[in-house]
Amino acid sequence: MKAVIPYKKASAKSRLSPVLNQQEREEFVELMLNQVINSLQEAGIEKIDILSPSMYGLENMRTARVLLDKNDLNEALNRYLEGAEEPILIVMADLPLLSPNHIKEITSTKEDVCIVPGKGGGTNVLFLRKPSGYRVRYYGSSFLTHCSIAAKAGQNVEIYDSFLAGTDIDEPEDLVELLIHGNGAAKDYISQKFRLEISRGRVRLAPF
Amino acid sequence: MKAVIPYKKASAKSRLSPVLNQQEREEFVELMLNQVINSLQEAGIEKIDILSPSMYGLENMRTARVLLDKNDLNEALNRYLEGAEEPILIVMADLPLLSPNHIKEITSTKEDVCIVPGKGGGTNVLFLRKPSGYRVRYYGSSFLTHCSIAAKAGQNVEIYDSFLAGTDIDEPEDLVELLIHGNGAAKDYISQKFRLEISRGRVRLAPF
Numbered sequence: 001m002k003a004v005i006p007y008k009k010a011s012a013k014s015r016l017s018p019v020l021n022q023q024e025r026e027e028f029v030e031l032m033l034n035q036v037i038n039s040l041q042e043a044g045i046e047k048i049d050i051l052s053p054s055m056y057g058l059e060n061m062r063t064a065r066v067l068l069d070k071n072d073l074n075e076a077l078n079r080y081l082e083g084a085e086e087p088i089l090i091v092m093a094d095l096p097l098l099s100p101n102h103i104k105e106i107t108s109t110k111e112d113v114c115i116v117p118g119k120g121g122g123t124n125v126l127f128l129r130k131p132s133g134y135r136v137r138y139y140g141s142s143f144l145t146h147c148s149i150a151a152k153a154g155q156n157v158e159i160y161d162s163f164l165a166g167t168d169i170d171e172p173e174d175l176v177e178l179l180i181h182g183n184g185a186a187k188d189y190i191s192q193k194f195r196l197e198i199s200r201g202r203v204r205l206a207p208f
Numbered sequence: 209m210k211a212v213i214p215y216k217k218a219s220a221k222s223r224l225s226p227v228l229n230q231q232e233r234e235e236f237v238e239l240m241l242n243q244v245i246n247s248l249q250e251a252g253i254e255k256i257d258i259l260s261p262s263m264y265g266l267e268n269m270r271t272a273r274v275l276l277d278k279n280d281l282n283e284a285l286n287r288y289l290e291g292a293e294e295p296i297l298i299v300m301a302d303l304p305l306l307s308p309n310h311i312k313e314i315t316s317t318k319e320d321v322c323i324v325p326g327k328g329g330g331t332n333v334l335f336l337r338k339p340s341g342y343r344v345r346y347y348g349s350s351f352l353t354h355c356s357i358a359a360k361a362g363q364n365v366e367i368y369d370s371f372l373a374g375t376d377i378d379e380p381e382d383l384v385e386l387l388i389h390g391n392g393a394a395k396d397y398i399s400q401k402f403r404l405e406i407s408r409g410r411v412r413l414a415p416f
Contacts, residue, residue, distance in 0.1 A: 015409060044277060117371060120381065121388050122409025140406040144388060163325060163374035170410065173328065180329050180352060196347035202328025202378065 001107060002047040003040050003089040005064070006073055009057030011095070019194070019205065020173045023189055030057055031186040032169065033092040033093045037063050038184075040091065043103035077126055077136050084131040091125050092118075096178055096186040097164040098125070098177055105160065112155035118168040125165060130155065176203050209315060210255040211248050211297040212288055213272070215241055217265030221302070227380045227402070227413065238265055239394040240377065241301045245271050246392075250301065251311035259284055285344050292339040299333050300326075304386055304394040305372040306333070313368070320363035325351040326376040330331055333373060338363065384411050 011022060012029040033050075040048050041063065048064040053076070056118075058066045069076035081088060081096060089107055091098070105125050106114050113134070116125035121141040128134050134155050137145045150157045167177045175190050180203070197206035213392075218229060220237040222368050228236060241258075248256050249271065256272040266274045277284035289296060297315055299306070314322050321342070324333035329349040336342050341361050345353045358365045375385045383398050388411070405414035 087313070117389070120384055120412075121404070121406075122410065139408050141388065141404060141411045161370050161372050163369050163371050165369075166371035166374075176328055180349065181325070196349060198329075200347050202330065203349050204328075 001045065001083070001087045001089060002049060003045050003091055004049045004051055004077070005033065005036060005091050005093050006077065007050050007052045007058070007093045008054065009056060009081045010050075013170065015171050016169075016175075019175070019207070024193075026057065028186065028189055029093065031189055032096045034063075035071065035096045035100060035184050035186050036091055036093055039098055039100050039103060040089075042100035043107070045089070045103065045107075049080075051080060073138055074136055076140070081131040081134060081136065083130065084128075086131075087127065087129045088131040089125065089127050092123075092168055094169045095124055095165065095167070096169065096184065097167050097181055099164065102160075102162055102165045106165075109158045109160070111158040113150045114158045114160050115143060115146055115150075116162060116165045118166055119170075119174070122168060124168050125160070164205075172205050173202075175205050179205075209253065209295045209297060210257060210292070211253045211299055212257045212259055212285070213241065213274075213299050213300055213301050214285065215258050215260045215266075215301045216262065217260075218262060221382045223380065224377075224383075225378050227383070227415070232295075232401075234265065236394065236397055237301065239397050240304045241407070242271075243304045243392050243394050244299055244301055244306060247306050247308050247311060250308035251315070253297070253311065254317075257288075259288060262273075272365060281346055282344055285346070289336065289339040289342060290343070292336075294339075295335065295337045296339040297333065298344065302377045303332055303373065304377060304390055304392065307372065307373050310368075310370055310373045314373075316367070317366045319366040319399050321354075321358045322366045322368050323351060323354050323358075324368045324370060324373045326374055327378075327382070330376060332376050333368070349369075379408075380413050387413075 009026050013025045016025050050064045050066050053070045112129045114127040118124035121143050123142040123146050178187050178190055194205050197204045217234050223231045224233050258272045258274050261278045320337045322335040326332035329351050331350040331354050386395050402413045405412045
């Protein structure tokens with residue numbers, strides 16, 4: 001089994017721009033990436049590839065192999081899957097609440113495919129036992145798309161139901177979940193800049 | 209074991225008012241309540257209480273016992289817990305993605321307390337094996353509060369990690385999760401009024 005993490009540091013996470021400037025967003029995505037790599041390693045996954053359109057921010061990467069592909073995310077991933085000769089775990093880089101235990105459970109699915117849905121219809125983690133017979137289509141309602149791609153390919157699907165693994169960090173409100181449920185460098189980075197603002201409804205983010 | 213569902217129909221779910229008018233919100237919360245009751249029943253829970261400040265909308269309730277308490281949610285629930293002589297499962301009424309299987313897993317925890325965190329720091333489900341030694345404090349960051357109340361009472365906690373049980377329906381974006389992951393009458397109600405709007409980021413809600 002191999003894991004692959006699509007990653008782009010330059011101008012990352014534009015939807016966090018209401019609360020973090022570009023430099024901060026780039027620092028933050030790098031911390032999240034390193035946390036995801038650590039979780040994969042702790043789960044016992046030895047072969048980890050980072051798929052990136054640029055070497056920016058990856059010049060000193062030692063814990064994973066860097067693969068450059070300037071194509072669009074889907075094209076790059078599908079090219080990667082085509083050549084795969086073993087099961088592939090596709091993990092997004094913005095999952096600081098994903099734990100080694102989640103990864104162990106996801107990769108020990110009995111089905112051909114295990115999908116971890118993200119907020120708003122996304123796909124946070126996708127485990128493909130037979131990657132060469134599968135093509136991904138991220139963006140939009142990719143969770144539903146990935147379920148139907150599996151069905152069309154005759155592959156059985158497990159849906160992995162996790163609040164923590166399901167929390168991708170894309171929008172300011174997601175940082176609230178990181179502050180409440182997280183730990184490690186990504187959480188520390190955010191907790192130096194923001195506090196939780198308690199009201200009668202959901203907890204919101206407030207700057208210090 | 210008994211389950212208790214706090215419920216108020218009148219002017220419910222004000223944070224959904226950008227997309228549903230008052231009559232629609234009241235119809236919708238009733239559908240969600242009935243779905244939660246069904247899930248509890250299917251999970252084998254026979255004693256179900258609805259705790260409400262008013263009989264409004266509960267005049268014909270046959271599947272659960274209705275307890276009137278005009279006090280604030282926390283006061284009413286704590287009074288209920290004080291008198292409890294068996295384990296209590298507190299379930300919010302706005303959880304149409306909560307399944308019988310979730311309920312079985314939550315109530316078979318080995319710990320004294322099992323907490324299902326909701327979005328933005330909330331508590332969606334709270335199972336209390338020793339309810340008379342526990343006091344709830346909903347609103348604000350109640351997930352963290354409920355963890356620390358348990359710690360102070362010397363009660364062990366399991367955190368139940370579920371995207372589906374963790375999705376409480378409070379804000380328009382939550383309806384997206386209902387459309388993607390839901391089924392039953394509450395989903396049908398929303399899917400007659402809204403469709404998913406696919407873009408590059410998260411899926412959003414759009415009216416028909």
